[in-house]
Amino acid sequence: MASNFLFEANKLLRQHCTNSFATKSERFKTIRLIDRQLVELGFKGVALKGLKTRHVEALIAKWQEDRLNPGTIKNRMAHVRWLSEKINKVGLVSSSNAKLGIENRKYITNNNKGVTLTQMQLNLIPDQHLKMSLRLQTAFGLRREEAMKIQPEKADHGDHLVLDASWCKGGRDRIIPILTEAQRQVLNEAKQLTQGRSLIPAQRTYVQQMKRYENTCIQINLGKGHGLRHSYAHQRYLTLTGFDCPAVSGIRVRRLTTEQKAADKAAREIITRELGHGRIQVTAVYLGS
Structure with a gap:
């Protein structure tokens, strides 16, 4: 049975939908984690509107003791701030990560994390929609969610793609130039395959297609696909x-x-x-x- 904290938080999630499924999913996972870890830290029976600064500080201390990457902690704090805003407790947590003792992200590694999608790997994929998503990722640098939700017919504006906000992380439109014949060819093939629809087959949900994507990337040694x-x-x-x-x-x-x-x-x-x-x-x- 869900706790009061989790129950109330889920109500807020349903009331305040986001354009990005990924954001909503990560927000839910973070809230569920917070609910469990508050109990582990000795704060039993905390109601959502009873969340206090000491609870947040205890969570940050735990995450730092667990040696989590600063970027991971900052992402979690973004969800905590979202919660505090929705329960009208904006001052619950400082807007400055530095004041909370959270280090800056270590963005730069100088490691080459690029991967190449080979024809041999593509030949192992029976799902034509999924295969096309990976080809579009390669050609245009799309995120995996974008490569599934994209409607190629709608996105094609001649010499550039326009990605609708509802397909993109953060709910922002995006423009990507079409500069090569290879890009034009894969886009034309995607339009022919989808016939005005997205690259999520009609018989599947986005969640189901994402699961197939994740499993397929593992099977063909593509990791999470982000290297594309x-x-x-x-x-x-x-x-x-x-x-x-x-x-x-x-x-x-x-x-x-x-x-x-x-x-x-x-x-x-x-x-x-x-x-x-x-x-x-x-x-x-x-x-x-």
């Missing part, structure tokens, strides 16, 4: 600058010439927008520094 976005970013950087990004070349930005540094900065701004991120720093995860 890394490879897209690497190729765009090369096209825009004429040289490989630090994650590929191993050459740090500080060693570039003045002219190369200017090209690097301009390319990062473009790629940040195309990947659907709001901050240029995040793109360093893909490109290195």
Whole structure:
């Protein structure tokens, strides 16, 4: 039986829907985790509106003791702040992660995390919709949710794709240029396959198709599929600058010439927008520094 905390939190989730299924799913998982960990920390029977600063501080301390990545803690805190806003307790937790003792994210690793989708891997996938989603990810650097929810007919605007906010993380429209014949070909094939629909087959839900995606990526040794976005970013950087990004070349930005540094900065701004991120720093995860 669900606790009062979890029951009330779920009511709020249903009342305040988000465009992104992924965000809603992560929010629910975080809330369920918080409910369980509050009990483990000795706070039994905490009602949602009884949530206090000491509860939040205890959770942060536990997550830090568990040596969680700062990015993971910050993501959880975003959901805590969402909860506090919905129960009219905006002052429950500081808006500054630094004041809460949470370290900055370590975005930059300078590791090449790009992966290549091979024809051999594609041949192992019987699901034509799923196969097309992976091809679109490769061609346009889409997130996996976007590569399933996209309606190719609607997205095609001639020389660029327009991704509807309802398909994207954070609920923001996004524009991605169509620059190559390979991109045009895969998009045309996607339009022919879907006939005005999305890349989620009519007989399946998004959740069911996502599960098939995850299982298939494991089966064909593609990990979580995120490496396809890394490879897209690497190729765009090369096209825009004429040289490989630090994650590929191993050459740090500080060693570039003045002219190369200017090209690097301009390319990062473009790629940040195309990947659907709001901050240029995040793109360093893909490109290195």
